[in-house]
Amino acid sequence: MSVCDFKQFRCFQLQKLLILTLLTFSTTFLIKYASIPCTLKDFQDGEDSTRSQSCREDLYKVLSLRTKEKGDLNCSKIIKGDSDAVKRGHQLNAVTKKITVHLNETMYLNITNDCHYFKEFRKYITVPMSKEEEDFPIAYSMVIHKNIEMFERLLRAVYAPQNIYCVHVDEKSKKKFKEAVRAITSCFDNVFVASKLERVVYASWSRVQADLNCMDDLLRSNVQWRYLLNTCGTDFPLKTNAEIVRALKTLNGKNSLESETPSQHKQSRWKYHFEVGDHISETATEKEPSPISSPIFTGNAYFIVSRDFVKYIFEEPQVQKFIDWVKDTYSPDEHLWATLNRMPGVPGSSPYSNKYELSDMNAMARMVKWSYNEGDITKGADYPICTGTHRRAVCVYGTGDLNWLLKQHHLLANKFDPDVDDVAINCIEEYLRYKTLYRNDL
Numbered sequence: 001m002s003v004c005d006f007k008q009f010r011c012f013q014l015q016k017l018l019i020l021t022l023l024t025f026s027t028t029f030l031i032k033y034a035s036i037p038c039t040l041k042d043f044q045d046g047e048d049s050t051r052s053q054s055c056r057e058d059l060y061k062v063l064s065l066r067t068k069e070k071g072d073l074n075c076s077k078i079i080k081g082d083s084d085a086v087k088r089g090h091q092l093n094a095v096t097k098k099i100t101v102h103l104n105e106t107m108y109l110n111i112t113n114d115c116h117y118f119k120e121f122r123k124y125i126t127v128p129m130s131k132e133e134e135d136f137p138i139a140y141s142m143v144i145h146k147n148i149e150m151f152e153r154l155l156r157a158v159y160a161p162q163n164i165y166c167v168h169v170d171e172k173s174k175k176k177f178k179e180a181v182r183a184i185t186s187c188f189d190n191v192f193v194a195s196k197l198e199r200v201v202y203a204s205w206s207r208v209q210a211d212l213n214c215m216d217d218l219l220r221s222n223v224q225w226r227y228l229l230n231t232c233g234t235d236f237p238l239k240t241n242a243e244i245v246r247a248l249k250t251l252n253g254k255n256s257l258e259s260e261t262p263s264q265h266k267q268s269r270w271k272y273h274f275e276v277g278d279h280i281s282e283t284a285t286e287k288e289p290s291p292i293s294s295p296i297f298t299g300n301a302y303f304i305v306s307r308d309f310v311k312y313i314f315e316e317p318q319v320q321k322f323i324d325w326v327k328d329t330y331s332p333d334e335h336l337w338a339t340l341n342r343m344p345g346v347p348g349s350s351p352y353s354n355k356y357e358l359s360d361m362n363a364m365a366r367m368v369k370w371s372y373n374e375g376d377i378t379k380g381a382d383y384p385i386c387t388g389t390h391r392r393a394v395c396v397y398g399t400g401d402l403n404w405l406l407k408q409h410h411l412l413a414n415k416f417d418p419d420v421d422d423v424a425i426n427c428i429e430e431y432l433r434y435k436t437l438y439r440n441d442l
Contacts, residue, residue, distance in 0.1 A: 075427035081403030089399035115187035141214035145170035166214035258299035299338030308347035369395035
């Protein structure tokens with residue numbers, strides 16, 4: 001059965017690709033559209049030249065993620081905060097989410113039978129877009145459990161051929177979901193499923209172990225990546241790969257993640273032993289004191305850490321003792337990484353003096369809007385009201401959040417959900433693709 005036999009697929013995309021076909025040959029590619037074939041050098045050098053601009057326009061015709069079904073949606077105006085455009089975006093979202101059928105596991109299993117076709121159909125960028133990016137590979141740990149289309153759109157958004165991606169799929173995930181993930185990853189030399197999968201239980205050690213499994217696999221790969229970023233299935237990038245590279249370079253070997261002094265309430269998370277079954281539960285058994293002399297800090301599950309940091313935590317005995325100690329605590333991902341990043345001797349870490357505390361707003365890793373901190377920012381609120389919805393007190397972003405969100409310095413944001421607001425995701429996709437190819441804002 002062909003892809004176009006599925007009514008849900010937009011076959012006009014395939015027809016468009018037949019007109020403009022991108023051929024990839026190592027680091028040189030031709031566009032069968034220009035009268036004189038464009039080479040990678042035309043995109044990497046002399047970007048302001050007439051020749052370079054013409055080549056970028058040709059490439060954008062192939063790789064633009066804007067589709068006809070968006071109608072009069074104006075993502076450029078939405079991102080600039082135009083109230084009429086935002087209102088129209090919300091209206092369009094309300095209509096389309098009732099009728100849109102997202103790509104499912106069966107569809108992905110079908111189109112990945114031909115990997116070359118899959119990458120063309122889904123418009124992946126398969127060559128480094130600059131020498132700077134090519135020379136600065138990044139590693140990603142992607143921990144997912146459902147929503148195959150959202151995972152694939154996230155992968156496409158952060159994908160670059162010089163990077164490397166480890167995908168951890170929850171052992172509890174449905175069989176067909178796992179098969180679809182493996183089918184997608186099999187189409188890339190630099191994307192793979194973790195060699196060991198965990199049964200992930202919310203707020204338990206298994207969430208940390210999933211990232212550790214990917215860390216170990218990534219260290220064993222042949223790619224000499226510089227930094228590691230971890231993601232989950234509801235994340236989406238706010239920056240192009242080129243912008244991420246430049247942001248990581250400014251760190252100069254330092255890590256960037258939330259790390260603050262814990263509240264009295266949060267200290268209870270490691271005071272008692274917790275047991276894990278289908279869920280995590282506290283016991284009356286008090287834990288022994290921490291095996292490290294430096295204090296414990298709190299943060300969140302998201303991090304940006306150097307390669308040296310990752311190597312160190314596997315090799316340093318004192319770190320391994322601390323890792324073993326936190327395994328039976330509540331939500332260890334919210335104090336393990338934060339503590340290690342303030343522990344003396346750890347590569348890229350900061351001193352544990354309170355002068356070096358870093359909030360989630362100041363760290364680069366992730367922009368998360370918490371419902372209890374939303375409000376009027378001119379009156380002291382952390383961030384404006386969420387225009388989407390909330391899940392576990394976290395904003396699932398809506399179209400009206402984009403203007404503020406894309407002004408932040410964070411590399412990624414959480415949470416996005418196409419069933420809540422697909423227009424928001426569509427506009428970020430269009431924004432990032434345009435900026436990647438033209439190096440200018442949409």
